[in-house]
Amino acid sequence: MKVVFKYLKPYAFFVVISLTLLFGQVVCELSLPNLMSDIVDIGIIRSGVENITPETMMLPKEQLAEMQHDYIMRKGAEMLGITLAAAVSSILVGFMAARIASSVARKLRYDVFSKVNDFSNAEFDKFSTASLITRSTNDVQQIQNFISMGLKMMLFAPLMGTGSIIMALQKSTSLAWIIVVAVLVIVGVLGVVMVVALPKFKSLQTLVDKLNLVSREQLSGLMVIRAFGNEAYEEDRFDVANKNLTYTTRFVQRTMASLMPSISFIMSLVNIAIVWFGAKAISQATLEVGDMMAFLQYAIHIMISFLFVSMIFIMLPRASVAANRIKEILDEDLSVTDKEDAKSLENVNGRVEFKNVSFRYDEASENALSNISFTAEPGKTTAFIGSTGSGKSTLINLIPRFYDVTEGQILIDGVDVRDITVKSLRDAIGYVSQKAVLFSGTIDSNVKYGNDSENIMDAIRVAQAEDFVMSKENGLESEVAQGATNVSGGQKQRLSIARALAKKAPIYIFDDSFSALDFKTDAALRAALSEYTNNATVLIVAQRVSTIMNADKIVVLDEGRVCGIGDHKTLLNSCKEYREICESQLGEEELK
Template sequence: MQVTVLRCAGRVLTRFLTHHLRPYRGPLVLLVLLQLVQTAATLLLPTLNARIIDNGVLRGDSAYIWNTGLTMLGVAAVQILTSSGAVLVSARMSAGLGRDLRARVFGKVMSLSARELDRIGTPSLITRTVNDVQQVQNVVMTTSDVAVSAVIMCAGGVVLALVQDVPVALFLLALVVVVVVGLVLALRRLSPFYEAMQNHLDRINHLLRERITGVRVIRAFVRDAHESARFDATNRALHDTASRVGRIMATVPVMVITAMNVLTVGIIWFSGHRIDDGTMQLGALVALLSYITLIVVAIIMAVLVFAEAPRAAVSAARVNEVLQAESSTAEPVRPITPTAMTGHLELRGATFGYPGAEKPVLRDIDLVARAGETVAILGSTGSGKSTLLALALRLYDVTGGRVLVNGVDVRDLPASALHTIVGHVPQRAHLFSGTIASNLRYGREDATDDELWHALEIAQAAEFVRPLGLNAPTTQAGSTLSGGQRQRLAIARTLVRRPEIYLLDDCFSALDPRTGARLLAALERELADATILLVSQRIRTVETASRIVVLEDGRIAGSGTHAELIGTNRTYREIAFSQPAGGTVR
C-alpha cells in the first residue's frame, strides 16, 4: 500500500511540476548547464590531484606540479562561479514558482462557490495556500540545487573510479547499489506520514481559527482547560508523526556514512597490498578516496531531496485539488444580459439541499419581488431564510426549480452582471483592514465623499463616523467597532453601490429597536424604486413591509401583510406574540 501511495504521489509531483514549470524552461536549461559544468569541474579535481602525486611529487617534477596546480585553481574558480550562478538561478526560479502558485490558488479560491469552499474548508485552504505551496517551493529549490549535480556526481564518480582502478571501483559500485536500494526502502515509508502531518496542520489551523474567534465564549464558560486539552491532543499527534519521520530520516545518514566508512577501510587495506606489488599507483588510491567522498556527498544530497519529495508530493496533490476544483456555480457558456425588467427577483419551485443533508433546506419555493416592494422573510432558526438569499446571490445553485433576476435565470447571468444588480448585506458584517472610506468604496471605487456621507446618513452611521472622519482606520473584521456599527457600515457600503435589488440578511440584529426603526424608514424612503428582500426574526422590523413571507421547515407557510398574517397564520402569530408588542397592528 505504501509503495502504491509513494508511486502515485511521485507521479502527481512530476506532472504538477512539469506543468507549472513550463514558464521557467529557459532558467531550467541554464540551471542544468551550470550544474553540468560545476559537477564536471568537481569530478576533474581528484584526477588532477592524482596526476600531481604520481607524475609530480613522486618524480620530483616541480614544473609539472606548478602547471597542474594552476590548472586546478582555474577549475576550482569555474566550479565556484557556476555553483554560485546555479544557486542564484534556482532561488529565483523557485521563488517565482511559489509566487505563481499562491496567485493561482488565491484566484481559484475566489472563483469557487460556497459549496466547494464548505467542502474543502477555510483552515485547509489557508494551509494549502501558504504551507503546501511553500513545501512545493522548497522541493523545487533543493531539487534544482542538487538533483542534477548529485546524479552526475554519483555516476561520474563511479565512472572515473573505474578509470583509476577497475577492481576497487567495482566494490564501490556494488556498495552504491546497496545503499541506494536501502534508501528507497526507507523513503517509501515516509509518504503516509507526510500526508498525516499536513492533515494535522489543517486541524491545528481549524482549532486556532475557531478558538481565536470564540475566545470570549470560551472564557465566559470557563472552558479554557477543555479547549487547551483539545489543542494539545492535535498538537501532540502532529509532534508524534513528525518524530516518526525524524526517526526514519535519522537512520539514513548513519547508514550511508557507515557503509562508506567500511568501504574506505576496505579499499585502503586492499589497495595497500596492490601498491606494494606495483599493480596500483598511490595517486590512484588518493583519487579513489576523493571519489568515495564525492559519492557520499552526492548520496546525502539526494537523500535530502528525496526525503522532501514525499511531503512535497502530498502538498502538490492538495494544491492541485484546489486548482482542479470546478465551481458548481461556474460562469455560463452563453451568458445572457437582462434588458426588459429592473429590480425583479423570482423563485420558481426553488428547491435546495446541502450535500449530505437528509432533506432539502428549501422546498418548492415560489416567490416574486418587484421594484418598489419590500418583501420580508420571517421564520424560526433553520427555516432556510439565509439560504434563500444565498440562492438569489448564486452562492449556491438550486437543486430544483429556478431563480430568475430581471427575467433571466441566474445560471445564465455573468457573475459581474448579477452582482451589479443584486446587493447583499450579511448579518455578520465584515469590514476589511484599511479606512472607513476604503470599505465604503469597496463596491464602487469612484464614489465621491458626498456620496459616502449620504449613504452613512441613510444607514444611521454618520453620527459615529463624523467625529472619526472617513479616513479613520479600520482593523481586520472591524474589531474596534461594535456589532451595530459594523452592520450600519455594511449597509452604507451596499447603498454606495446602488444595486437594483437589496438582500438584507438580518442585518438589523445588533441594532437597538429605535435605531433599527429609523434605519428601516430611511431605507424605504431612499429605495422607493428598488427591491428589498429583508430577512429578520423581529416582528417590529418586518411589520411595515409590503409583503411578509413566513418560512417553516423549508416551505412557505404564509404570505401577506402584518395585519393579514396576525389573524390567519398560526406560525406568524406565535412569533409575533412571543415578542414585546409584537401583535399590535400599527
C-alpha cells in the first residue's frame, strides 16, 4: 500500500482539505440529534422555556405560545443550516475524492505503461501480456475505488463513531449497555464475514487474470481453433475460467449481501431495546423523551460507523493485492538499461563483432548460444543459417539488446553494446523481426513509423512492395487494419522490410524476413537490397540456401554453436552441416 501513499503525495493539499471538511461534517451531524432533543424537551414539552423559574410559570398563555413558536423556529432554522452545511461539505468531499482517485489512477496507469515500455524481452518472458493488461486496468481500478472510498470513510467513520459514543453517554448512561452489546454483536458478525470472504476476495484479481489470458489466446487463435474444430474444447476451457470467476464473485457478493440485512436487523433490535428501556426510564422520570430520541440517533450513527470501518477493512486486502501487483511491475529491475557513463553512438561504421558470446534464457537449463565469435563488416552481407531452434533469432536479438549476453561481448565499431545508450544503439539498427508486425494506421504511417524520412518510396521499391501498394486504390494512404488482417503474409513481410529500410540505418538485421516471398521476388529483393544498403552492415537470417548463397560470409549454427564460417564454396567443402542443408535444397549443378 506504500505505493498508493506515494502516489497520493502530490494531492496532499486536497487530501487535507477533504479531511478538514469531513471533520466539519462530523461536527455538524453530531450536533443534530442534540438540537432535536432540545426541540422536543424544551420546545414542545416545556413550551420553549429554557430555565423554569417561578416568574416563567406565571406567564400568560399567549406569551408562552409565542415563546414556544419562536424557540422551535430558531432551533429548526439552526438544524436546517447545519444540515445544509453538512450536505455541502459531503458533496465537496465526494467531488475531491473522485478527482484525487482518478488522477492517481491515471498516473499509475501511465507509469505502469512506460515501465512496461522499457521492459526487455527477459521481463516480458516473466509477466504474461494478459496479466500486464489486467494490472494496468483492473488492478488500477481497484485502487481508484479504494482511494475514493477511503478518503470518504477512513477518517469520517472513526470520528463519527467516537463522537457519537461521547454524545450518547452524555444523554444517558443507563442505556449505554445496549450500545455495547450491539457493537459486540456487529463486530462478531463482521468478523465471521471477513474470515469467510477475505481469502476469496483476495483471489479475485488472479481469476480476472486467468480469464483475460484464456480470452486473449482464444481470440488471437480463432482461425486455428476453427480449423481444428476445437471450439468445444476451447469453450470448456473458457467456461472453467469464467465459472471460477463467477462463483468466487457470487460467493463474495452473497456474503456481502447478507451483511446489510443482518446489520439492519441488529439496528431494529437496538431501536426496540432503547425505546423499551428508555420508556421505563422516562416513566421513572430519570430520562427525558428528547434525550432518548437523541440517544437513539447516536446509537444508529455508532453502528453505521462500525459498518463503514469494516467495509474499509474488507476493501483493503483486495486493494493491497492490486497495489502489490502494480508494485511488482514498477519495481521490476530492468535487465537492459543505460549505464551511467553510457556513450551514444555517433558516425557509425556498423562493424558488428561477437566475442565468445554465450547466452542462456532465464529459467532455461542449457545455453541457447555457446561461444559464438564472428565479425560482420560494413558493406558486406553476413548470413546465418541452421536448422530451426539452432539459435539464429536468439543471436540476432542480442545485437539491439533485446536480451543481454550471459558471457562474452558484442562490439559495435569496437564498443561493447552495453556501454552504448540503448536509444542510440537501436537508432543505428534497421530491424525486421521474424514475425512481421504492422500497426493499425496506413501503409504510409507504418513504413515511416516514427521516422521523418521524406522519401519512403525508395524503401518500398527495394522491398518489392511498390506494385501492390500502387495497385491499392488509396496507394500509400491505404488503411492497415489492427493486427494487419487486411494484408497478406508476404505483403506484411515486405512492408516491415520497407519500414526497416526507410530508417537508413548503418546496420540492417533481417530475421528470416524473406521466407514468405516467392523465389522470384526474393531474388529481385536481394538484388535491389545490395545496391540500397551500400556501405551498411547487413545481417540476414534465412532458411533457404538460395537466399544467402551469395553472402560475403555465412555463419552456420547448430544447436547454439558455430559449426562453420566462410563463403558458400568454402563451406560446401569444409562444413558437413552446411553441405547437408545444401544437398536437401539445391540441385546437383549448384553443389559443385
